[in-house]
Amino acid sequence: MESYDQLVVQYQPMIHKIIKSLHIYKNEDEFYQTGLIGLWEAAQAFDEKKGNFSNYAYTFMKGKMLLQMNQNNHYKEKHIYQQQEFFDAMDGIEPLPFLEKETIQSYCEGLTEKEAKWVIAMSLDQLSIKEIAEREKVSISAVKQWRSGAIRKLRETIATYN
Structure with a gap:
């Protein structure tokens, strides 16, 4: 497995593509960080015997961002006066x-x-x-x-x- 820094360089375009596909236009930096965290967690949890890392990383990062969006929306529903x-x-x-x-x-x-x-x-x-x-x-x-x-x-x- 490559170093995390190499993964960041390689998967940076994928993170931006996920952000764009989810129509995220507010707090892009926050979601970029969430994507980086997802990439790191995917790298830690990945088992090479189970398939392709890029598919796994994409699914993991997108899931992490969707979870973040859900949490943000839930917070706004409860806390906006x-x-x-x-x-x-x-x-x-x-x-x-x-x-x-x-x-x-x-x-x-x-x-x-x-x-x-x-x-x-x-x-x-x-x-x-x-x-x-x-x-x-x-x-x-x-x-x-x-x-x-x-x-x-x-x-x-x-x-x-x-």
């Missing part, structure tokens, strides 16, 4: 008056019906993305898209007032 995102979008506006439904709805002008549903459910009902998805019988991803669109549009509206 949805309400804070809403108020960050409202940054620059004077403190909101009593948040009754009509007042919140006035901020929703220019939003789609679904984006407005997210704003109201998050601010008035204090529901998480998962709870909104369950109530509306849609995927968590769909609710995240509503949130993203609402925040973008609210920021644009705020920018026009400043």
Whole structure:
């Protein structure tokens, strides 16, 4: 077996190819390091009697990166404060008056019906993305898209007032 430094030079393009194939565009350096760790672990665990090292290393590194992606997503689901995102979008506006439904709805002008549903459910009902998805019988991803669109549009509206 080659030295680890030689493996890094040889398998560096493979690590970058895996990152690209998984559509990783945030934290590429972190995933590159995860790929290097996967390569090292693959080299330690590889049994030459069982086949080709490059196939084994590819599978091992990709699995390690997928596990890292899953852990990152799980962390974000549990630790991002949805309400804070809403108020960050409202940054620059004077403190909101009593948040009754009509007042919140006035901020929703220019939003789609679904984006407005997210704003109201998050601010008035204090529901998480998962709870909104369950109530509306849609995927968590769909609710995240509503949130993203609402925040973008609210920021644009705020920018026009400043």
